[in-house]
Amino acid sequence: MKPIQVGLLGIGTVGSGVFNVLARNQQEIRRRAGRGIEIATVADLNVERAREIVGSDVKVVADARAVIADPSIDIVVELIGGYGIAKQLVLEAIAAGKHVVTANKALLAVHGTEIFAAAQARGVIVAFEAAVAGGIPIIKALREGLTANRIQWIAGIINGTTNFILSEMRSKGLDFDVVLKEAQRLGYAEADPTFDIEGVDAAHKATIMSAIAFGIPVQFDKAYVEGITKLSAQDIRYAEQLGYRIKLLGITKRVEKGVELRVHPSLVPAKRLIANVEGAMNAVVVQADAVGTTLYYGKGAGSEPTASAVIADLVDITRLHTADPEHRVPHLAFQHDALSDLQVLPMGEVVTSYYLRLRVADQAGVLAKVTGLLAESGISIDAVLQREADEVGGEGSTQTDLIILTHDCQEALMDAAIAKMQALPTVLAPITRIRKEELN
Amino acid sequence: MKPIQVGLLGIGTVGSGVFNVLARNQQEIRRRAGRGIEIATVADLNVERAREIVGSDVKVVADARAVIADPSIDIVVELIGGYGIAKQLVLEAIAAGKHVVTANKALLAVHGTEIFAAAQARGVIVAFEAAVAGGIPIIKALREGLTANRIQWIAGIINGTTNFILSEMRSKGLDFDVVLKEAQRLGYAEADPTFDIEGVDAAHKATIMSAIAFGIPVQFDKAYVEGITKLSAQDIRYAEQLGYRIKLLGITKRVEKGVELRVHPSLVPAKRLIANVEGAMNAVVVQADAVGTTLYYGKGAGSEPTASAVIADLVDITRLHTADPEHRVPHLAFQHDALSDLQVLPMGEVVTSYYLRLRVADQAGVLAKVTGLLAESGISIDAVLQREADEVGGEGSTQTDLIILTHDCQEALMDAAIAKMQALPTVLAPITRIRKEELN
Structure with a gap:
């Protein structure tokens, strides 16, 4: 069978990871998927750099719309990020009947409802394993692995930058500002780290998890978001003396009156496994009624870990795209006509x-x-x-x-x-x- | 759509968990699966006890073959265990065109090749998430979540009884025999604990993971198996002084000359997350080339945790059974005609x-x-x-x-x-x- 044809929009850190892993492991992946997966075209404004990464066998264009319009492309992978042009392109790809894979948590947390409705109407898949916790297959675990369960709560270390900073603050007794500078020097924090340190990135991911855990629409605007910028080394020390570690957690919980959705620093008992997740690693704890507590741990960011999730989605689509839409895994874990109207509670009610x-x-x-x-x-x-x-x-x-x-x-x-x-x-x-x- | 019809063979601990969770969460599960899942018939030699568990709405029979022969049954769930009659019934169910869900690691580790070949030929699914690490969706992670990767090794605490015993030996400084008795009293160890304490149960699970990680046939007979009966509290103490914990690990590793497949007590650095998995909990660490290290943690046994995995398989089949067999997830993760002939190495070469x-x-x-x-x-x-x-x-x-x-x-x-x-x-x-x- 002809390899499935993939168009890549944006070939930065994650895009080059996808390209490299697909190239390196193509035989292994084909043995699993039963069909080759081929990056046919890459769209990137920096055509020259893109050409350097992919070599001469892959078509490189500057215009993402040329990829979307190309009838030979089966799946469009959006790795541009942000809410602007990425949203337009994802909606256009869906309208053109392409399946979409995206790592864009900001886009899905804010515009997921519109995007999933469009995909549902057009009968295409929008897959997003890479949007939450990078290489950890947490979306698959929540949507497919725990289908028997009534999920009660999820708590995750879902931002590597802030976990790295908190780990360093604790182990070295340093204050936030000092460690942030070190993290920037080491590449664990961006030049403008606002989205990470203010908890916004974690809140995007928690929002997506809340939707698929409880069968509610994505509602980033209802999330309570508090970052780590005000934490002092002193509080970390006191917490330690009391038997706790401080972690930035994304939490979503089903309670009697609705759903809690919040990101903030949290004391966690030091003996819990998640309290011992150090450095830039991620981990998500899920509490569910039948299975009890499960935990999923791994790299939440980086070129190849994120690529691992993107390619898992490509293989899933390769397997499922010929099946009837009603037999696919629903975008938000629950059938689109069976979502719940559970309300996200204001922080005062938490x-x-x-x-x-x-x-x-x-x-x-x-x-x-x-x-x-x-x-x-x-x-x-x-x-x-x-x-x-x-x-x-x-x-x-x-x-x-x-x-x-x-x-x-x-x-x-x-x-x-x-x-x-x-x-x-x-x-x-x-x-x-x-x-x-x-x-x- | 008519609910999918399930026949349960054996309604002991796990079977009653499946029945109870399906009853309790039927609405939640239907909202996910898009279709109801109904236990239509239960076969158990103890008809009276079975009747007590399922009430009067479900048909109870003594003869498992009546379930297999029933044309209204879509999926047969085998929860009898062992290699004897269970093997016969699974093969008969496959021959009758039924999809099969089983928690029977012993059966699959020893006779998996024959069973998967029969299922492949008949175009039915044999699903077995519950066979490894109970409620942890590790089979799904390995077969679907990590498809991009060349898996390098897996190391797991995949037997709760032995992990409970080792945890108690360490925390209380007691010797094996004393703790085993306590574990039996608490229900963490069976009256005849041989399969657990001698490492056989862990080896069954490691064998299944080795097959789906590396695309090789299941080869339990090649596994090296050593239990925990000879461990002393003294060695656990010395290990601790050197910065290590002792865990019974199931290990499978791809090396240049072949595949290692072994179960034995292992010193693990105390700072590793898996070294801190205590009591009857399970955890599996997977090292793979793109994603790096991931870890999956949860309850590896028990009525409802195991039921969680069985029902996840039921939902998967409900979703996929109308799709073409070639678009399903292959039984051993790799397409049946793309298995590898990598040899399992004798222990001397490890x-x-x-x-x-x-x-x-x-x-x-x-x-x-x-x-x-x-x-x-x-x-x-x-x-x-x-x-x-x-x-x-x-x-x-x-x-x-x-x-x-x-x-x-x-x-x-x-x-x-x-x-x-x-x-x-x-x-x-x-x-x-x-x-x-x-x-x-």
């Missing part, structure tokens, strides 16, 4: 537990005041760590850190309690609040 | 590193003799730990433990070196040899 750090005057009665305010708000305390006083300022006035771990309470209650504690004259600096997840 | 413990007389020159013999054999030493001497026996004669970690060498070389060391008059007891895997 229930979780907390780590609080208060910089307080070292005076009698401070602890009683603070804990009294928490009790008044109906928030119960799990553990308290009071540091020995540091001498600060003149005339013997001393300050100290008061660390409190709470049991579960609603975020809105905690917001109110923090406001009250902050107003105490003995609380000397803005209160640090980090959420805590037991993940059991 | 290359790995070692932990050796020698009980020696506490005399000058013993270490020099022992290390001299290793050097003569071309085996280089990574680390040595010499314990302080214990006073044993009369008249001040003392003994001590000498622990040696080696670098990689061929097993046959190590066998010869051990024989020579054992012959030294200053080596006072049988030498303990445990293999060591860095897994990096």
